[in-house]
Amino acid sequence: MQARKKYVLLGLCACCWLVLFYCGGGAQLRLLRLLTRHRSEVVRPWPNWTDRAFLPRYAHLDELQTDPGTAESPRQRRQAWSAIYKDSHCRMETCFDFSRCRRRGREGFRVYIYPSEKNDRISESYRKILTSIAESRYYTSDPREACLFVLGIDTLDRDQLSGQFVPNVDERIQGYPLWNDGRNHLIFNLYxxxxxxxxxxxxFDIGQAILAKASLNTEHFRAGFDVSIPLFSKDHPQKGGERGWLERNSVPPRRKYLLMFKGKRYLTGIGSDTRNALHHIHNGKDIVSLTTCRHGKDWEKHKDARCDHDNLEYERFDYQELLHNSTFCLVPRGRRLGSFRFLESLQAACIPVLLSNGWELPFSDVIQWNQAVIEGDERLLLQVPSTVRAVGNERVLALRQRTQMLWEAYFSSVDKIVLTTLEIIKDRVFSHVSRNKYMWNFLPGGLLVLPEYSTHLAHFPFYYLGLGVSPGQEFTAVINAVSPLVSQSQPIMKLLQVVSKSKYCSQIIILWNSEKPLPSRSKWPPMPVPLTVTDGRRKVRMILITSYFLFWVILVFCHFLCLNAFLALFKYVHYICSSF
Incomplete structure (x- = not known):
């Protein structure tokens, strides 16, 4: 009976709930739909501020100008890149013919330069690049021996508005019989x-060619294939170059100014966003950030309210004085990602603070740039002052020392820039015998450490201190032979016999620089140690560097020999040089 009453009571409750839902539930459902409606469908009126008259007025939406430099979307840029570089996924394994380079071992790495036509316009910078290659040990005049090909056409400046622009490059390179869609070709470009x-x-379509380019974007950089090079001016020296300036300003590590920038301010176009904001960090004391609108033909047309003040402030400071007396140098992007001030900062031991998002730094495959520069973000400009203030004195000195090492090893001349590019490609071709990053990033640098000698760091005296290795007592005797080999009684024969009897001698190397042909192996006496005779005429210009070479040989021997053995060897070297 009680169960029956219970079921009747539940039924009445259910009926009452249905009646209530039918009468008033429609409004609740409409409210539920309104709350769950998509945000974009909800009309939100603009608030009516009561204190609108006291708020500062900014530009109206209709007054804003569209920046032509930022009109392209990332997708459009990728599509444009794909249309130009059809082989954007090239790697050494897929777009390079290794067989052309390995015919004679590592000696097979030869570079051929296409001859230029009579009426070709070649810029001073490209002429320096071609000269550096032609004077290098890798150059060959025979295309059949070549592993790598370089165009005789100037491709450095591809800005169609430039006077250095060379038209019809695509048609001309397609006519090269060895072009082969760019395979094994190296193309240099700065702009x-x-x-x-x-x-x-x-x-023009580079096809499968290796691109050695300045201002490379990381998005388009073909890692392990392309080479990012620095942007350098036409006045950059062909050889040598000035040394860095750290030795003159080493102590104290911090200079008069903490951070500096002095350069152009772009009023419109790409790169203007970064340059227009630089005045925000200027305090006129330890941070000096100066820009000028006075450049280009129509700068007055785009002149804004800040230009006159900026131009006056710009003239108050000298660029060279700021550069030499600043701890950090701001290196923002310009129209392109790279700029000349990057190399200027390295030489001046002014630590570069980069504001160039997406820039693939020069020779990034081998150089550890985090030990020489501070990488900032264009979108976080206002954080740069606090970032550089937080860098301790020890790190400041370490960063400045590394800028000097990199400048003198790879960037002080066009020769070094070009040779570094070739050595990076050579290490990729012969990856089993290549330099490691330690060799590239520590003195004396990758250009002076040949992997043909050894790939083991402990075999080089340069790295003893860093590795904690003690030098051994054995030495390698290097003899420069200039006079022809006539008889067994010549001084060089006596020198060989005496040196080879030393218990510290591990091997003997003879550099043959005589005008006479290299003698056969049977002409040399039997030795208790390995004897290597190499044709020095093909390796180096010995007449110019003999004294320099012998000087460094003696210094290296100092690490290996005891004093008596060193003095004895020095007498023999002096004797053989005087006899020649």
Missing amino acids: SGTWPNYTEDLG
Whole structure:
């Protein structure tokens, strides 16, 4: 009976709930739909501020100008890149013919330069690049021996508005019988694209060629294939170059100014966003950030309210004085990602603070740039002052020392830039016998450490201190032979016999620099140690560097020999040089 009453009571409750839902539930459902409606469908009126008259007025939406330099979307840039560089996924394994380079072992790495036509216009910078290659140990005049090919056409400046622009490059390179869609070709470029977007358009299809380019974007950089090079001016020295300035300003580690920048301010176009904001960090005391609008033909047309003040402030400071007396140098992007001030900062031991998002730094495959520069973000400009203030004195000195090492090893001349590019490619071709990053990033640098000698760090005296290795007592005797080999009684024969009897001698190397042909192996006496005779005429210009070479040989021997053995060897070297 009680169960029956219970079921009747539940039924009445259910009926009452249905009646209530039918009468008033429609409004609740409409409210539920309104709350769950998509945000974009909800109309939100603009608030009516009561204190609107007291708020500062900014530009109205209709007054804002569209920046032509930022009109391209990332997708459009990728599509443009794909249309220009059809082999954007090239790697050494897929787009390079190794067989051309390995015919004679590591000696097979030869570079051929296509001859230029009579009426070709070649810029001073490209002429320096071609000269550096032609004077290197890798150059060959026979294309059949070549592993790598370099165009005789100037491809450095691909800005169509430039006077150095060379037209019809695509048609000309397609006519080269060895072009082969660019395989095993090396193309140099400093400037690409034109106003307003300055894309990486070279104006011709590079195919499967290796691109050695300045201002390379990380998005388009083919890692392990392309080579990022620095942007350098036409006045950059062909050889040698000035040394860095750290030795003159080493103590104290911090200079008069903490951070400096002095350069152009772009009023419109790509790169203007970064340059227009630099005045925000200027305090006129330890941070000096100066810009000027006075450049270009129509700067007055785009002149804004801040230009006059900026131009006056700009003239108050000397650029060289700021450069030499600043701890950090701001290196923002310009129209392109790279700029000349990057190399200027390295030479001046002014630690570069980079504001160039997406820039693939020069020789990034081998150089550890985090030990020489501070990488900032264009979007976080206001954090730069606090970032550089937080860098301790020990790190400041370490960063400045590394800038000097990199400048003198790889960037002080066009020769070093070009040879570094070739050595990086050579290490990729012969990856089993290549330099490691330690060799590239510590003195004396990768250009002076040949992997043909050894790939083991402990075999080089340069790295003893860093590795904690003690030098051994054995030495390698290097003899420079200039006079022809006539009889067994010549001084060089006596020298060989005496030196080879030393218990410290591990091997003997003879550099043959005589005008006479290299003698056969049977002409040399039997030795208790390995004897290597190499044709020095093909390796180096010995007449110019003999004294320099012998000086460094003696210094290296100092690490290996005891004093008596060193003095004895010095007498023999002096004797053989005087006899020649």
